[in-house]
Amino acid sequence: MKKSKHAGSIDLLNKAVADELSAIHQYMYFHFHSDDQGFDLLANLFKKTAIEEMIHIEKLAERILFLKGDVLMKPAASVRQVKTVKEMLEMGRQMEEESAKEYNHWANECSAMADAVSKQIFEGLVADEERHFDQFDTELDNIAHFGANYLALQSIERSKAVSARQTAEND
Numbered sequence: 001m002k003k004s005k006h007a008g009s010i011d012l013l014n015k016a017v018a019d020e021l022s023a024i025h026q027y028m029y030f031h032f033h034s035d036d037q038g039f040d041l042l043a044n045l046f047k048k049t050a051i052e053e054m055i056h057i058e059k060l061a062e063r064i065l066f067l068k069g070d071v072l073m074k075p076a077a078s079v080r081q082v083k084t085v086k087e088m089l090e091m092g093r094q095m096e097e098e099s100a101k102e103y104n105h106w107a108n109e110c111s112a113m114a115d116a117v118s119k120q121i122f123e124g125l126v127a128d129e130e131r132h133f134d135q136f137d138t139e140l141d142n143i144a145h146f147g148a149n150y151l152a153l154q155s156i157e158r159s160k161a162v163s164a165r166q167t168a169e170n171d
Contacts, residue, residue, distance in 0.1 A: 017073065022077040049092070
């Protein structure tokens with residue numbers, strides 16, 4: 001079978017798909033556990049980030065298919081069972097930092113292979129991953145600055161919202 005002239009780009013794009021799938025699984029795991037602990041704002045942050053990672057996969061898959069490749073839907077890593085909010089945020093921050101570094105490198109590789117479109121896709125992903133990194137970093141800064149009070153406020157907000165819903169349903 002003849003190897004595609006875009007095999008290098010397809011391989012890099014599929015590596016990114018694998019990374020993004022792993023991130024989705026990990027962030028949804030974090031979403032479930034932070035939601036279970038009553039941290040609605042953080043649960044929503046993890047869920048929103050997972051959804052953005054899904055959009056990344058869609059962009060990557062469209063490019064792979066355009067290049068006549070096949071999209072390999074295999075996560076790069078298994079979900080790690082992290083249950084404390086601080087550890088979740090630290091892991092998320094590390095994942096985003098690593099992804100941004102890899103995607104930056106892969107953008108340069110695509111450029112060297114004269115694949116400007118894949119390069120642009122990776123550059124766009126770098127910007128998104130850096131934004132995710134910043135969001136997780138900001139939450140870690142808030143926890144460091146405000147301590148347990150920061151998380152307690154999120155729990156209190158949830159309790160107030162649940163109470164308001166129950167009152168409205170009973171009226």
